[in-house]
Ligand SMILES: Nc1ncnc2c1ncn2[C@@H]1O[C@H](COP(=O)(O)OP(=O)(O)OP(=O)(O)O)[C@@H](O)[C@H]1O
């Protein structure tokens with residue numbers, strides 16, 4: 001891995017007022033990888049993703065994306081740079097139709113390519129094509145998650161960040177969502193995946209970082225972490 | 239997003255109402271009290287549709303819309319008075335005054351927006367509430383004179399030393415007196431049309447989609463790369479500017495204007511128009527503003543109970559609008575609209 005990483009986060013320290021939520025976190029994501037951040041509730045996973053996407057700012061260190069330091073890049077311009085976040089909790093536009101949601105995903109893109117991009121997303125999520133004209137708020141949880149992911153793909157991300165895509169979904173849907181992530185990866189996407197479902201996340205990830213109360217405590221290849229007795233004990237229920 | 243057929247209908251109804259009222263007026267079919275209300279109705283309609291842009295389309299609560307009206311009323315009218323000799327044609331003077339009023343109200347909106355629109359939550363409601371009161375206090379204590387040497391301003395006491403040849407325009411708590419009534423029904427109609435064109439074009443544009451996306455889910459909007467502050471600002475400043483010109487139109491329909499006219503009650507009254515007319519529904523705002531401006535005149539005997547009546551109406555509306563039965567009733571309309579389209583398609587297929 002002599003190449004430059006797509007994303008490099010160095011020594012992030014993020015505060016909510018006086019709460020020190022992220023304490024010196026560093027990690028990298030290389031092209032074509034799935035990297036996962038795992039950890040318990042409140043470990044700081046979402047805070048880390050939100051810092052990378054510019055919603056929150058780190059007091060120290062830096063976030064470098066495709067060789068550019070993002071310190072001075074405002075949040076709304078980061079999407080256009082090719083960094084897309086699917087936020088936690090299926091944040092879709094509840095009053096818009098499925099297609100309008102997807103079109104909003106292309107907000108930073110020129111309108112010329114939208115029709116073609118829609119086709120690609122529909123090919124990936126046939127369910128969304130069926131529900132094209134349905135109002136977002138009336139979709140099931142799994143469909144909403146697919147919509148949130150499809151919407152992010154509309155911006156042609158060079159790095160796709162997913163914040164707990166499996167949250168609150170039935171096992172069969174979790175399986176579907178992970179299959180889609182695998183497909184995206186197979187098609188060449190670079191993915192940063194945040195999960196509480198450590199088992200599922202580690203089994204598809206090239207590498208993983210384990211967060212505990214705002215710090216990276218362990219890092220390694222996905223399979224390696226999956227086999228580690230400590231990780232098993234703490235996150236895999238046995 | 240498709241253009242709403244509602245927009246077209248709104249234009250048609252406004253033009254139709256204007257034409258009908260003009261014909262009636264020409265035939266002497268309007269009572270003098272109603273004739274006197276034509277300009278205020280236009281001003282309130284513009285106030286209502288502009289507030290609906292902030293409350294209904296952007297989804298932020300503003301409790302000080304009368305503050306922008308006040309800024310426009312005082313600065314627009316002052317401009318008209320200062321230009322009385324330089325610009326003898328009333329229509330031109332009025333146009334300049336309305337533009338100046340819109341500009342100053344826009345600046346006020348921008349200044350408020352800078353700190354507040356960064357925050358999520360009900361901050362805008364609180365700050366606009368304070369803004370309305372502060373503006374009232376300022377114009378109640380402001381002295382503004384114009385003479386050969388330029389503009390003189392003082393607060394609390396008249397220390398402007400405006401020359402005899404000049405004129406003290408804003409006189410503290412007495413406001414502005416001796417205004418030439420250059421506002422006309424036609425000017426009001428044109429201002430309504432301009433407001434509608436501005437708002438509908440904004441709503442149909444890319445910026446409008448961004449604004450509605452923010453209303454729908456600001457985290458999702460942020461995640462697709464919408465510049466939240468910029469688009470919130472765009473909606474809020476546009477709303478303020480339109481309110482400013484409505485204020486100037488309103489003021490120049492009377493011979494005097496005082497700051498207390500644009501108080502918290504006025505802000506709430508306009509909010510009532512918007513809520514009764516329906517959030518995001520411009521035609522509803524227009525009808526509510528017109529009807530509720532005429533109604534108290536018609537109900538003069540019980541005028542004292544007007545605010546009570548509005549409060550009761552609002553509560554009744556909220557209760558009924560949320561009642562499962564009423565919701566189901568309206569939903570059925572919506573769905574039958576959609577279902578009917580699909581059913582038609584099926585029939586065609588069968589026919590073939
Ligand atoms: N807006 C906020 N204000 C104050 N503290 C916050 C805020 N958001 C998060 N925190 C705190 O920061 C810490 C990290 O939270 P974060 O949401 O990043 O955790 P997480 O790993 O994503 O957890 P989960 O798996 O539950 O989503 C927690 O202690 C949390 O209470």
Ligand SMILES: [Mg+2]
Pocket residue numbers: 045046047088163164
């Ligand atoms: Mg989280």
